[in-house]
Amino acid sequence: MIGSIKMFVPTFVVDAPGGGGKISVQPNYIISQSAKKVVLRNFEGVITTYPEPESYTEGTADAYFEEVYPYMKEKKTTTGISSLMNDEQFNLVPQGLKRYNRRQTYESNPTHETLKNKREKRDELKVKKYEAERRKESERDKQEGSRG
Structure with a gap:
């Protein structure tokens, strides 16, 4: 061994x-x-x-x-x-x-192009993603509220 x-x-x-x-x-x-x-x-x-x-x-x-x-x-x-x-x-x-x-x-x-050049676009996409998640969450809350 x-x-x-x-x-x-x-x-x-x-x-x-x-x-x-x-x-x-x-x-x-x-x-x-x-x-x-x-x-x-x-x-x-x-x-x-x-x-x-x-x-x-x-x-x-x-x-x-x-x-x-x-x-x-x-x-x-x-x-x-x-x-x-x-x-x-x-x-x-x-x-x-x-x-x-x-x-x-x-x-x-x-x-x-560097990542610094793409920072603005990245931030825009983050905001869009956040807003989409908030909408989905809001729609889920409405659906759960109408069930209960």
Whole structure:
């Protein structure tokens, strides 16, 4: 019977901001980490950041890194992963990401409509349905009143 026992391994995930989806916190998805944020990559290749908890004690490793890498502040860059760590960019999106291309094609389509565009029609239908239900209820009440 041991072969029929199923074991489940819980996985910690981060719900990435900006539509990055759920990203598993595992070595192949964590790109970089600092005292303030973690840089993650989702399965599509979208790279984004997630902030560390507010209760995290920042700066506990800074002195060590400055000792080991004394010229790091001079080499601060505004491209790639460094741009995320330095708040220069919010996320990095690979060129040709299919979901972005689909969205742009969809939005540039002249017949494109969102649910917001259909809200007025939906509200009209809700009112008609409500009024029809009220009429049926009223007719039922009249029929029951004429029987009793």
